Amino acid sequence: MLFYFLLLPVALALAPDGPWDVFNYAPKSKTVYARDIYKSVGSVSGARNLVGNTGSVILSPSPWITLDFGIEVGGLVSLNFDKVDDTSSVSLAFTESPAYVNPLASDDSAYPTPNMNYDGVFTIPAPLSKGHWTQPSYSLRGGFRYLTIASHSNTTLQLSNVSCAISFMPHVDDLRAYTGYFYTSDPVFHDPDLLTKVWYAGAYTVQTNTVPLDTDRQFPFRFASTGWFNNGTIGVVGPILIDGAKRDRTVWPGDLAISVSTQFVSTFDLVPTRNAVSTMFAAMDPETGALPQAGPPLTLYRPDSDTYQAWNLIGTHNYYIYSGDHDWLSTVWTNYTRAVAFLEGKVDSTGLMNVTALSDWARQGGGGYNAEGNAILYKVLLTASDLAKYMGDESLFAAWRANATALKVKYNEAFWVESAGMYRDNLTTTLCPQDANSFAVLYNLTLSDDQKVAVSEGLEKNWNDLEPVVPELPDTISPYISGFELQAHFEAGQDNRALDLLRREWGYMLYKNLSVQSILLEGFMANGSLGYQSSRGYNYDPSYTSHAHGGSSGPTSAPTFYILGLTVTSPRGATWSVNPHINGGLPSAEGGFETSLGWFGVRWVLQNNQFFTEINTPEGTSGLVKLMRVGTVVVDEVAVKVVANGEITLNGGKHCIAIFS
Numbered sequence: 001m002l003f004y005f006l007l008l009p010v011a012l013a014l015a016p017d018g019p020w021d022v023f024n025y026a027p028k029s030k031t032v033y034a035r036d037i038y039k040s041v042g043s044v045s046g047a048r049n050l051v052g053n054t055g056s057v058i059l060s061p062s063p064w065i066t067l068d069f070g071i072e073v074g075g076l077v078s079l080n081f082d083k084v085d086d087t088s089s090v091s092l093a094f095t096e097s098p099a100y101v102n103p104l105a106s107d108d109s110a111y112p113t114p115n116m117n118y119d120g121v122f123t124i125p126a127p128l129s130k131g132h133w134t135q136p137s138y139s140l141r142g143g144f145r146y147l148t149i150a151s152h153s154n155t156t157l158q159l160s161n162v163s164c165a166i167s168f169m170p171h172v173d174d175l176r177a178y179t180g181y182f183y184t185s186d187p188v189f190h191d192p193d194l195l196t197k198v199w200y201a202g203a204y205t206v207q208t209n210t211v212p213l214d215t216d217r218q219f220p221f222r223f224a225s226t227g228w229f230n231n232g233t234i235g236v237v238g239p240i241l242i243d244g245a246k247r248d249r250t251v252w253p254g255d256l257a258i259s260v261s262t263q264f265v266s267t268f269d270l271v272p273t274r275n276a277v278s279t280m281f282a283a284m285d286p287e288t289g290a291l292p293q294a295g296p297p298l299t300l301y302r303p304d305s306d307t308y309q310a311w312n313l314i315g316t317h318n319y320y321i322y323s324g325d326h327d328w329l330s331t332v333w334t335n336y337t338r339a340v341a342f343l344e345g346k347v348d349s350t351g352l353m354n355v356t357a358l359s360d361w362a363r364q365g366g367g368g369y370n371a372e373g374n375a376i377l378y379k380v381l382l383t384a385s386d387l388a389k390y391m392g393d394e395s396l397f398a399a400w401r402a403n404a405t406a407l408k409v410k411y412n413e414a415f416w417v418e419s420a421g422m423y424r425d426n427l428t429t430t431l432c433p434q435d436a437n438s439f440a441v442l443y444n445l446t447l448s449d450d451q452k453v454a455v456s457e458g459l460e461k462n463w464n465d466l467e468p469v470v471p472e473l474p475d476t477i478s479p480y481i482s483g484f485e486l487q488a489h490f491e492a493g494q495d496n497r498a499l500d501l502l503r504r505e506w507g508y509m510l511y512k513n514l515s516v517q518s519i520l521l522e523g524f525m526a527n528g529s530l531g532y533q534s535s536r537g538y539n540y541d542p543s544y545t546s547h548a549h550g551g552s553s554g555p556t557s558a559p560t561f562y563i564l565g566l567t568v569t570s571p572r573g574a575t576w577s578v579n580p581h582i583n584g585g586l587p588s589a590e591g592g593f594e595t596s597l598g599w600f601g602v603r604w605v606l607q608n609n610q611f612f613t614e615i616n617t618p619e620g621t622s623g624l625v626k627l628m629r630v631g632t633v634v635v636d637e638v639a640v641k642v643v644a645n646g647e648i649t650l651n652g653g654k655h656c657i658a659i660f661s
């Protein structure tokens, strides 16, 4: 048995090849053609010639066809007009979800309206010219799967060579060149590959959110009362990480706690995150240290969101720990410390932060002495203290750490409700929110393991048949906040509950026919329908929902960090930890990631009560392995004494550990 484990993945710049590669959604070429014809209405001949570009299609007169690219794509469409006349025009309509396939309208991206017709179509006006045509760059469509081409002609129109030039990941030629991978087979779900597929769907979602600098959505009202313009400037430097492919195409710090970890474990493409965080620091209010709620064009709103100010600081820490980019940290350090001080200035004599800038992830409430805001502040103080250590500032290291410790005490006094076994939203409510309770467990605001388990059980009470319904945003499912809940269940040692959540919520998103089935959407209603945030800014326009939101990719890093249990505990993984969560019913799992120090990989198998794991980390690093099983422990074929707390320290290199119960 042990010999099987000696077949280790070789240290490479890219993840090893394997059966997981078929789940990588990224296309092989950056020029993509339709994979199928979704619909064809009217007199159309040769439609299938557009699949894979084998010939031309003849449309006569006034018909339409819908091309299916098979996955989320985004960029500029081009095509060849082979036969035209002087009067005909052609319109292009785009949509992510098949629910909005329509020759007269795209799904909305510029602005939400209840009749779902703000964006409309892109018209190529008469007279058409024979030959190759490319969509003008201002009308770039950031995310779609379906393209509907309608001919407005009384004669015949012949066209061919319809493709999309992918605009995301502009700095990368091979979109499939991942540095990390994850693979498991789930015996419980109807599709054993679900977890692997979701891991890759999250990775691809973040790729579609990594874009050129000059493709920002223009403010809706500036140009026109209809249509869309994606030619604004997103930040200070590109390529840059944004919130969503179709929209908003804006830097949203709230997503950084999830999407940066997705990048880390899948592509190690961290510069777009650095560019996003730099954009936020550059927009700091010089008087107060307040950051805007989001990147351009929303930098006007400042201060507007205390929680997004905090997420930007947590995103800074994530970027630094994964990259070890000390030069960059030094350049933003002054603004970083001022931004922490801005939040600390809101902590009053009660020892809690009084949240006054209320923009947030669409949740209701959130003001005053609020549990969500204070949980995020706690994480800010811990990570700020960690960064102060690497910057050699011992006094800030100590002061921030001491303030974190004090905040944790106050937090439990103020918000813990013993009878509920959960934390309440603020001092005047009995509502126990999904966000604060997930953060409290994940960021260790809890004082005991029992408290973690109680919160995990309490969170499950919000689940309906599909997934968790958000108490602080009624009738809504938020895959963004659920990504934190997922991690919280693992932290509480509730591996079964974590996997159950993953299968329900992300399984629904990946298989439901309303979705794009290759990427992860920002949210939906409790009954599974589209219409996220209908009453919170999205004007009852379900077509406005973004189907490719990196903040929903929690189940890309969570399998790596928890199922494999592989995490870095200092910059670039100079120190690391392996703590596999093996109690969720999976028989085996494998995967890993790369940093600039090299390859980090874990494989484990649980069989007949025997646990085998193989750990491969760069020479010169060291790590701590935590074992969740008791029994005879064999490390590299040598029996070792029972170790204190089930922990073993290892140096980098290849190691095999077996536990016989």
Ligand SMILES: *[C@@H]1O[C@H](CO)[C@@H](O)[C@H](O)[C@H]1NC(C)=O
Pocket (backbone or CB within 6 Å): 098, 099, 513, 514
């Ligand atoms: C999805 O499936 C349901 C039930 O089979 C069907 O009624 C609906 O039209 C389908 N929606 C789309 C967009 O295909």
Ligand SMILES: *[C@@H]1O[C@H](CO)[C@@H](O)[C@H](O)[C@H]1NC(C)=O
Pocket (backbone or CB within 6 Å): 087, 088, 089, 152, 153, 154
């Ligand atoms: C097509 O014919 C109809 C009826 O004759 C006419 O109203 C329309 O303008 C024509 N369309 C084009 C694009 O020539």
Ligand SMILES: *[C@@H]1O[C@H](CO)[C@@H](O)[C@H](O)[C@H]1NC(C)=O
Pocket (backbone or CB within 6 Å): 031, 078, 080, 132, 161, 163
């Ligand atoms: C077909 O479209 C591709 C992508 O835009 C372009 O490179 C190629 O030149 C076109 N082919 C012809 C024959 O025009």
Ligand SMILES: *[C@@H]1O[C@H](CO)[C@@H](O)[C@H](O)[C@H]1NC(C)=O
Pocket (backbone or CB within 6 Å): 138, 229, 231, 232, 233
């Ligand atoms: C975006 O494109 C429109 C239409 O061509 C143009 O009027 C506008 O000036 C462009 N905006 C920017 C910021 O380039």
Ligand SMILES: *[C@@H]1O[C@H](CO)[C@@H](O)[C@H](O)[C@H]1NC(C)=O
Pocket (backbone or CB within 6 Å): 278, 281, 282, 283, 284, 285, 286, 287, 331, 332, 335
């Ligand atoms: C820091 O913030 C100031 C405004 O307070 C801004 O002018 C400057 O560019 C920022 N520096 C960095 C490195 O982002």
Ligand SMILES: *[C@@H]1O[C@H](CO)[C@@H](O)[C@H](O)[C@H]1NC(C)=O
Pocket (backbone or CB within 6 Å): 354, 355, 356, 368, 369
């Ligand atoms: C929080 O701060 C705001 C603005 O300064 C103030 O109006 C409010 O009374 C404060 N809340 C509490 C609970 O002190």
Ligand SMILES: *[C@@H]1O[C@H](CO)[C@@H](O)[C@H](O)[C@H]1NC(C)=O
Pocket (backbone or CB within 6 Å): 364, 365, 366, 367, 368, 425, 426, 427, 428, 429, 431, 472
């Ligand atoms: C306190 O929490 C409740 C429940 O989330 C919310 O309705 C209320 O607005 C919150 N109070 C403040 C000041 O935000």
Ligand SMILES: *[C@@H]1O[C@H](CO)[C@@H](O)[C@H](O)[C@H]1NC(C)=O
Pocket (backbone or CB within 6 Å): 341, 344, 347, 348, 396, 399, 400, 403
């Ligand atoms: C720590 O908290 C105290 C009390 O709220 C505050 O005065 C001090 O500025 C904080 N220290 C830092 C470094 O933020």
Ligand SMILES: *[C@@H]1O[C@H](CO)[C@@H](O)[C@H](O)[C@H]1NC(C)=O
Pocket (backbone or CB within 6 Å): 444, 446, 447, 448
């Ligand atoms: C979490 O907090 C508890 C005490 O409240 C502490 O004993 C434990 O070490 C903390 N865990 C981590 C990982 O920091």
Ligand SMILES: *[C@@H]1O[C@H](CO)[C@@H](O)[C@H](O)[C@H]1NC(C)=O
Pocket (backbone or CB within 6 Å): 475, 525, 526, 527, 528, 529, 531
């Ligand atoms: C699903 O919920 C939404 C929002 O509450 C509602 O508008 C819609 O009618 C519901 N759909 C079904 C099929 O019940």
